[in-house]
Amino acid sequence: MTLLFPEDWIPQAVKTKLPDGYQIRPLDSNDYNRGFLQVLAVLTTVGEISERRFQEQYEYIKRARDTYYLIVVENDQGRIVGCGTLLVERKFIHTCGLVGHIEDIAIAKSEQGKKLGLRIIDALDGIAKEIGCYKNTLACAEHNQIFYEKCGYKRNSLEMGHYFQGPPSPIRNARI
Amino acid sequence: MTLLFPEDWIPQAVKTKLPDGYQIRPLDSNDYNRGFLQVLAVLTTVGEISERRFQEQYEYIKRARDTYYLIVVENDQGRIVGCGTLLVERKFIHTCGLVGHIEDIAIAKSEQGKKLGLRIIDALDGIAKEIGCYKNTLACAEHNQIFYEKCGYKRNSLEMGHYFQGPPSPIRNARI
Numbered sequence: 584m585t586l587l588f589p590e591d592w593i594p595q596a597v598k599t600k601l602p603d604g605y606q607i608r609p610l611d612s613n614d615y616n617r618g619f620l621q622v623l624a625v626l627t628t629v630g631e632i633s634e635r636r637f638q639e640q641y642e643y644i645k646r647a648r649d650t651y652y653l654i655v656v657e658n659d660q661g662r663i664v665g666c667g668t669l670l671v672e673r674k675f676i677h678t679c680g681l682v683g684h685i686e687d688i689a690i691a692k693s694e695q696g697k698k699l700g701l702r703i704i705d706a707l708d709g710i711a712k713e714i715g716c717y718k719n720t721l722a723c724a725e726h727n728q729i730f731y732e733k734c735g736y737k738r739n740s741l742e743m744g745h746y747f748q749g750p751p752s753p754i755r756n757a758r759i
Numbered sequence: 760m761t762l763l764f765p766e767d768w769i770p771q772a773v774k775t776k777l778p779d780g781y782q783i784r785p786l787d788s789n790d791y792n793r794g795f796l797q798v799l800a801v802l803t804t805v806g807e808i809s810e811r812r813f814q815e816q817y818e819y820i821k822r823a824r825d826t827y828y829l830i831v832v833e834n835d836q837g838r839i840v841g842c843g844t845l846l847v848e849r850k851f852i853h854t855c856g857l858v859g860h861i862e863d864i865a866i867a868k869s870e871q872g873k874k875l876g877l878r879i880i881d882a883l884d885g886i887a888k889e890i891g892c893y894k895n896t897l898a899c900a901e902h903n904q905i906f907y908e909k910c911g912y913k914r915n916s917l918e919m920g921h922y923f924q925g926p927p928s929p930i931r932n933a934r935i
Binding site for chain 2: 619620623626627628629630631632636637640643644646647648650651668670672673674675676677678679684686687708711712716717718719720721722723724725728731732734735736737738739740741742743744745746747748
């Protein structure tokens, strides 16, 4: 087992609010076999990813300099049931400031209603603050605006996309 | 002079459409003295950044693995008059797909109306396609939606932000 980053970067206050037997922690090099990719499939197409390919991508993002913070929620059966990504960008503006990009928040359908999405956002916000980001930003569907407002987010602007190989069939109505 | 990435990654078709004497190229380690930070100040607070701090940040993003693609437009006087960033994210979804995040597009006020914004977006889209991104994404104010539609972008969703130390006074009405 190799965690992507130190476990104690996740605020203790978030860990204690999880259902009994659940844990929230950094992505682990063995999470391929615990259902990590199946959780992501709630969001969009994941495609065929072999364990070797998963390991390569894991090693790549681990070696990238202080950039990727992927976390997962594991339930009391040892299965991954939620996940989220914080991508940290080094800017020149705001005195070489850091901005966190929240990406790919997913909760297994059978585990929704347990506030796991809120815990994941709170954890990623806590990590971003710890690292020194001046803000986190994310793109969300209109119907998720209220959820993110409860997490402390405010509506800023539009998110626009340019697809180079045709849209990869995202399931845009996925709910947190 | 050290360029952030190879100059030939910027499509030739974009270079030929610039005004006479202008060039578009990767950020250079000497651009501190050519007005790079002053162009960024069109967007928001830049703050006090020494040449040494600029160099450190430049070296950091250059060493980050295949992640940052900053480009600038230099005018016929050798001054930086436009800039833009492509931040490349490695995901697990879409078969370990790559997504480009377009950030911090700025054009000096005195150089607006020359389609430099369009050239920068076209260049960053070209680089993203070259790298293999399946899409580029960006956040923009409502009044810039039409501009980005001309660049091939479509409105997707909302962009929301969570400020950790109070909003850093962005000038949200900056136009391309």
